[in-house]
Structures are given as C-alpha cells and as structure tokens.
Amino acid sequence: MVSKCLIKANSYYDSVTLMIITKEVEAVTGVENAVVVMGTEHNKELLDNVGLLNDETSSATPNDLVIAVKLVDDGVFEDIVKKVEELLNKRKTDGDEDYCPRTIEGSIKNMPDSNLVIISIPGEYAGVEAKKALMNDKNVLLFSDNVSIEQEKELKELAVKRGLLMMGPDCGTACINNIPLAFANVVKKGNIGIVGASGTGTQEIMVQIDRFLGGVSQVIGTGGRDLKAEIGGLMMIQAIEALSVDEATEVIVLVSKPPAYEVAEKVLQALKKCGKKAVVDFIGGDEELIKKYGFIPATTLEDAAYKAVKLCNNSVEKVNKLECPEFDKPIEEIETLAKSEALKLSNKQKYLRGLFSGGTLCDETLKLFSKNVGDIYSNIPLSPEFKLTNKEKGNNNCAIDLGDDEYTVGRPHPMIDSYGRQQMILKQAEDEEVAILILDIVLGYGSNEDPAGSLVEQIKQAKKVFKARGQYLCVVAGICGTKGDPQVYDEQLSKLNEAGVIAMPSNAQAVRFAIRVLKEVL
C-alpha cells in the first residue's frame, strides 16, 4: 500500500463537488482510499483519521485543494491526477457564462435589490457572511452547519431587531413565495403557512398538504436548534408574527422535535396572540400543552398535514375529533397484502431495518415502532440504552439516520448521493434474520435526480440473495414527494414497483404497513 498526494494551491471548490470527485476517484481500480478536500483544519483531521496526513498535506491552506490517496498500485496515481483535472474542468465548463462576484459585497453591488441570501459555505466562515447579509437588510437562509450556538443567538437577535428572517443555521428546507429553497418540494399555492425546525419533517408535511389537495402560503425553516433554551424560539416566533399579518395565510402548522418546556410555552403564547387556527407537531412532545392553548396536536407528520387542510374549512372543534386515515387503500386490501408478504418470510426472519436519508422520518419511524411493537435501536435512539451496537450493519430491529454526521464524514448526504445507502442495503442481505427493509424516497429540489432509480439495483440484488437462501426480503418505501417535483413522481413509483418494493404515499403509512407484516410473524 502506497500513500500519495497532490496539492493544488488557490483552487477552491465547494464540498459537494469535491465529494462527488472523491467518489469517482475511489472507483478507479487500484485505489484503496481517496480524500479530495480543501485544506481546512477540519479536513486535516479527516486526513489524519484515515492515515493520509503528512508534511505536505499539513501545510495546505483552506484555499488549497488536497488530493490524497492510498493505492494498491502506485502506477495509477498519474491517471488519478488526470481524472481529477478532467472532472474539475468539466465542472467549470458546465457552468454558465454569468458573472459571479467573489464576495457578498460584490454580489450586493451587482444585485442591490436582492432580498434573500442563501449561504452554504463551511460553518467556520458562514456566520460572518450571514451577519454581513443581515446588516445589509437581506433575509438569510443559512444552510451551513457547524456554526456555534452563540453565533446563532447573535444572528437571530440581530435579525429580530432588523425585522428580517434568519433561517438557520442548519436550515435545509424553506419555500418562500412558492419557490422551493435548498431541499424542498414543489407544492400547490394555498393558505397554510408552515414554520419548521426540522428539514424532512417540514418536507413531509408540505408534500402531504399537497397530496390532501391543500396548498402552502409560506414555508419558513428555523434550523434545528431554534427551540433549544439558549435560542428560545426566536425565529419561530418571528415567523409566527409575520404569518399572523400575512393575508394569504389562514392556518399555521408548526413542526419541531420536542422543545424545552419554557420555549414551547413562549412559542404557543405567540401563536395564541397571532389569532389564527393552528396544528402543532412537536413530534412526540407534550400534546396536553398544545391543547391547553387551543391548538390541535398531530400524531404524525401526515396527520399534521391532514388536520391543517381540514382546518381550512372546518372549526377547531370539528377537526379535533378527526384522525388521519391509517392508509389510503381500503384496510382489507392492506391486510391481504401484509399477510401475503408475511407468508413468504422464513421462520428465522424477524427483524425490521430502516435505512433513512431524512432524520425526522427516521425519528417518526422509531416512535411509531416503539409505540406499536417494542424496542428499536438507532444511531438517534429514543433512549440511550437503544443506541445502535453495530453501526456498520445494524442490529435487532433498528432504524438508522444515514444523514447523521457519523455516516457522512467525507461523503455527500444520502439525499444527494445514494452510495452509502446502496452499501447498507447489500449488508442487510448478509443477515438471515432480516425480514423487512424500510426506506424513505425523498424527491424535490436539492435531492438526488433519481432517488428510486439509484437504489433499485441493490434492492433487486438483496432480494436475489434472500431468494437463493429460500427466504424473502420484504421492502417497503415511503415516498416524500409531489407530482410537481422534478424527479417525476409516477416514474419514481414505477421504478419502485418494478423492483418489487411496496411503495406508500407517506412515511407513516410505510411504517404502519411494515409493522403489520412484522406482527404477522411475531
């Protein structure tokens, strides 16, 4: 094994470009391991962890491109360097001829009437740029993570003072004036405003609203830490106040993981003051507190959407008595299908394995499973004793958030690139005790251009392995998408069906179906 490296000085490329190139390099025969990154301190730690940090790579600056590889055959290094140059040049020439300023100041000068700045640069620099945007009276969507909580508080306080939106840090989803921003879906225009501290939670609610023939006025993301005690719900409250005077908004939906109690009260008080009807999904949090303020709690993300659409034309009293249907299809059809799937399983098969790209969809799965079946492990467990013990393959019943940091070091997020999930699917095929695989297929802008297509080969392969053993792999998928999304919903559905996947129109329905199959064999 030989380690080689090349440093290209003053050659900056964004993280997704570099991760895609890393993947292409790793696919070259003779390459054991490859890291193609900018020379930041964080990336040097990554290089050190994989044994690729040396004097040369140590001396790289954040503006320098580092290409570091471990080779079985050192003869291929020149080919690798050539391949990287080709890929980088291709990315450059594929770009259009529009002028791109180098600084935010330059961009503001070129577009003085800009009203929104979207920032997705490394976290250590992002806070400073976000502040510049706010000081120039621009609303901000801060996609970057690794921004300190102290900096987040400072930015949000500044935004509140200046009457602006400061969406993030770590804000993955928004839809302003019906324009999907970052990772978001194409949804019908309507009268429901959503404020979300959770990316895929917000996406699932917006697509389900569309599916229930409702529409959205605005979808405002706050970033995942907004409802922590240190931030105190600053941006959720700012958003509620804006929606309270927005004529197009008649119903409001809030979604987040369970907030600190005092923050929940603050937010609900602001919602009460707003005077509009609302559904609140604190995803497993305190329902009684929500009811105390006269709002409607939701049991699932799909249920939040269902009740919000019903609230548009019905009273709170009436909607409080409603529950989202368990399935779209008649229950007899579901039961027949679940029984037929269960009959194909062998005696040894007893476990459910969830492989998720969306953290909130994984979290919803954990809650539904533990409420209806029992113990379930995860890398984001409901309680510490159910922390995953085998993170490479999974263990027992488990649902894994593959978008979590430990699975995305040096790799694109699974919503963009399916490589990690492909490998995990194949690993499940090695385990004779696995019965059911559950996946989320997330469409929309920002996502992989073919989420279903990128997984079907591995799904078919895994099913073949089970068949060769005289077993059967049941695969269930929840599609988070709309007919307006760029990936073409019906084509995605076709690809899943053709691969033998049972596709459901929501995460909750997919989980419920998987549970029905499992209960047949338990």
Add this chain to the structure above:
Amino acid sequence: MSKVNELFNQDLKVINMGLKSFADELKEQGVSVIHTDWRPPAGGNTKMINLLNKLKSKTK
C-alpha cells in the same frame, strides 16, 4: 409592514453563496439569482478574517 412581510409581496431576488446547485435550480425555476464564487478570504485564517472585518467596519 415588516421586512419579512415585504418579502412575501416581492419577487425573490437571491444571492447564493456556496453550493452552486442551489443557484442552478433557482435559475431553472425562473428566479433572479446571482451566484457568489466565494472562497475563504485571507487564506482561510479565521482570526485574520475577523480582524479584516473589524477594520472594514471602522473605515466605513
């Protein structure tokens, strides 16, 4: 009217900084967008960047 509510009544005009795909997708939707070809200033030295920003704000 707050600036947020002003935003709700305007066409979006976006400055993008970071992942170019976000700008490309906005362009695809017909949104007015300018992409900032950002790279770490001052060789990426965050201490130096903070000093430079302090100096800039003092000279305004």
